Amino acid sequence: MEMYGRILTGGGRFYTFLGPLFQAVGQRQKQYNWLVTDFEGGFSLEEHVRLNRRNLRERYAWIDGGTLTGLAGQVDAQWSWGVFSGFDRSVTLEEALEYDLPWADGNPGFWENPVSIQHPLAQMEIVAWDNACTILISRDQEAVRGFAAAFPDSMDLERYNEAEAAPDQSAAYEAWLRRNGER
Template identity: 45%
Template sequence: MKGVILRKGERAYSYFSGVLSAIFPAVVERNWLITGYENYPEALEPYGGNLGREAFFWVPGERLEEIVRQQDYPWYWGVLSGFKKEVPLRQVISYGLPYADGYTGFWKNPISIQHPMADIEIVAWDSALTLLISRDEAIAQAFRNAYPRSEDLETYNLGEPESEEWRKIWEEAELHYGDGGR
């Protein structure tokens, strides 16, 4: 399992066209569960569903890549969980839905993917950063190669959250959301 955090060197941190290009062809080899989202491409709407009061999208990777390439703007929040094509949606939603806003597990080692059946997780975190967690270290390395200023998430978790820079991220979120997304 390998995680990467992208929080430096980009015009914004949750434009997913570049992220998906960085890990291609892994994107098209999977179906994607998209949850906990704000500010998403409208073209995803035909792929929507609900689990109780929680909304989600279930999108084939080929279509997700096409939609994001055509409508590339920052997601504020969201979790994109990638599943092998043979994993059925009914089995996926039996575990509950991953979320970004308020989930503290990203910042704890050892890192993990929220959904036990997913093998990739991409997270838009308050449009302030992007996380990628993968069971396949080659996918995480492809992301790091595309974004040289990205950092290893486990290393980041060892001390960076206590830094002045981290406090500034939370303060900005508190100004915007009132509670810092907590």
């Protein structure tokens, strides 16, 4: 199945606020259960996510879309890092955990074409990447079109990857940050 992606970056702004993102995708997040991994930020929502772990060793949280929507609407908190993977409600947590957990920090997969969701069972992925950008990848083309309409300065992720010599943790990454006003 084809996947579609957008990236919102540049301009020295902070990006990953869930409320506006959920509006942009037409509130589709409500139809999913969410695996939240590799996260930092979000303040009171992050605290809720942390409390929904079964024990302190877990590096993930599982939360239904309605609860996530309600919590995102209560606070305008930005996420610094995180991967929000949306699953059809028929997928159980146990099935989701049969695969590696999605991750953001240092993951080169975002900068490779064709774009793809990290978790093979997920339908949508929202990534907060180092306060510098938000990435949306979805199997639902309409969700991505809504994101593009709501954030007209976002770019098609595949075109971005082709044009940007993909940021990494090297000198090329530093040059990318300077070009985009981040340092």
